[in-house]
Amino acid sequence: MSLLVVDKLCKRYGALKVTDDLALSVEPGELHAIIGPNGAGKSTLIAQLSGEARCDSGSIRFDGEEISGLPMHRRVARGLSRSFQITSILPGFTVLENVATAVQAREGSSFSFLGRVADESALNDQAVTALGRVGLTDRAGTIAGSLSHGEKRQLELAIALATKPRLLLLDEPLAGTSGGEAERLVEVMRSLKGEVTTVLIEHDMDAVFRLADRVSVLVYGRIIATGSPDVVRADPQVRAAYLGEEA
């Protein structure tokens, strides 16, 4: 059974259909990339899947259950986690505390008023593990706001991982990174393959075709093709609509 099934999803802003009768399914364990030209509605799709934006109509089924009516934090509780295109971290917290907070969200109650949370090894250990996955362990004590851009992108990923997602939605994780930084992030994503089901939105075609098991092409709010990277690359419709070549 597919982990995520999106069907007949629609959203419009005024006269503009940003999501137009969209259908998509994500299989367990795969890394499913979604590509498309600017303004195709990729970020809006992530926003609707994560619950940041409401869809006008259609269904989003996660693990067999309809989630389109749930607010974002409830979807996270079910295992649907996301990263942001524009880095969104807790800038005044340390790197470790950023990730430990995400662990805390999943682990038990946060209506605990007197214990010193900074000393809770149950939270910190898992946070250190997540930091290890993205290669940020040695920056654990740094204030997050003072990290370099590439490190912030790594942290963003570690935060998402710390929520123990069953489906990870990555919104342009490589945005604004330099060559070396991007390479490191691609390695992290590669190491997650098979372990965490991932939907990846990315402009870096090189990274997409190296990482993805399947690729869907989004144009004007619709998926016009889905398949393995090779199949999609060869699809004449895709080449015409997206890669800008004549079929």
Added chain:
Amino acid sequence: MRGRALAATLIFAAFAAVPPLAYWANDPYLIVIASRIVAFAIAALALDLILGYGGMVSFGHAAFVGIGAYSVAILGQAGITDLMLQLLAAIVAASAFALVTGAISLRTRGVYFIMITLAFAQMAYFFFVSLSAYGGDDGMTLSSRSTLFGSDMLRDDGIFFYVSLGLLGALFLIATRIVGSRFGRVLRGSRENALRMNAIGFSPFRYQLVAYVISGAMASVAGVVLANQTKFVSPAFMNWHVSGELIVMVVLGGVGNLIGAVFGAVVALVLQEFLGAFTDHWQLWFGLILVGVTLASRDGVGGLVRRLTGGKR
């Protein structure tokens, strides 16, 4: 962190030294002022909990002070003079008021939140103005201070001061624990970046509301102390000027470090006393200082204090 613990120890030690000092200087008025400062320090501490750590600029905290004060007056008139029972009543009443008004105010943000908390405090103000049985607009004088364990020992200004100081100390410790707890982390995180907190599975609203209720309950303790200190209650306790002065205290001491709020209360009230000794128009000078300092420091009064003290945050 260590610096803060040291600052806290110094401030509380200085407080504790006031009664002997007053005795030595033969100036009992010092204890009266110090008790008043302690009362406002409690309220400022309560406000800093949500303003400094939760990013909620409440312009209505005087309402909770007033609710606490009237708990003393109303229970006292009904013959219940026990301080503990009065504190309990104040905390329950203030929590209920905070729960209702907070649930509405927290649906909004920014300028709206400031205005709505101010409006609700004004509503409380008018409520007590219309309570003619308790003096209405003029307020009422209390026949005596509250009793403690059946004894009227609080009649003594010194004992009353130390009991008040004990309340401040206890609340300071509780607040310190809260901001370092799991709950406090969610509160701080929601101020830093609410969307991020949402995206890792928190709904900030519930945490902010609980913090607002805790803060309101703490501020009501200030009212209990203040009513006992002056042996008088009146709607003027919840005048919006009082809410404004509480914000001033929090900012003067540096937003978001708890002991700073206590320090800010000391500075603001001592400054008022000082200016008041020279002129009847101390408000003019206090206001000018406030405007001047805010304008002069690029990142606000808090920034100026931070630069002067060299502290972080």
Added chain:
Amino acid sequence: MTNLFLLQLLNGVQLGILLFLIAAGLTLVFGIMDFVNLAHGVIYMVGAYLLVSFARMTGGYWTGLALTLPTVLILGLALELLVFRHLYDRSHLDQVLATFGLVMVVTEAVQIIWGAAPLTAAMPEALSGSIPLIGPLRYPVFRLAIIAAGLLTGLGLWYIITRTRIGMRLRAGATHRGIVSALGVDIGKLFSLIFAFGAMLAGFAGALVAPILSVDPGMGESVLILAFVVIVIGGIGSIKGAFAGALLVGIVDTLGRSFGPIVLRAVLEPAAAGQAGRVLAPMLVYILMAMVLAVRPAGLFGAKA
């Protein structure tokens, strides 16, 4: 009963009109500059005091008004130049602190200049009578004149905002901040203009009530908070919202105070009704605000909270 109702309704409209004059400038400042101005109420107060002095000096209400308006306008410009201008890009907290300080300064300064005792201004001769409405019911001409003046101002504002270039920019700015600067408008000038104009409207409101209310140092505060309620109900940045909210608050407040106890008497004992009415009436507008917010957090005409 009907007559009394009509009378109180007119009083409510009159209060609403005053609140509108005060809230109009304030809501633009909030909406366009995202600026918390606590000092707006004291300008209303200064307007009233200035009128009292100028009217005594010149011996007439009209000449007093003619001097008051430009003076308040200049005061608004001066405050903008000296204080507000430096606070636009600061946090709400800093804005609260500085404008709160300003309230203390102006309130104290007013007491130094005019004393703490309440003052009154003489009513203009031509408007001092009352005219018959229906049957034996009469209504003071001056209060009707206030309503008319407020409505005319509202109409003028509506014209400026919907029909002129500057109004278009204001509307764009109030709903989508940031756009105004993208349009290449001189933001600094626009802001000064809004501030000074808003201050003049508030001063105008103060000058209007000077002959019918006691002019005292506390008059700005209650009105400021009511204006906040108006803006919250109407939606920040919306002149239309300010107008609707102001009338709503004015009418609900006035009718609640006079008819609350009467209505309650239908369900409660007379004594209890009287007591409950006195307690509830002043709280009515805040309850109204809470109800509006529960349904529409951004206010009746607000874009988004």
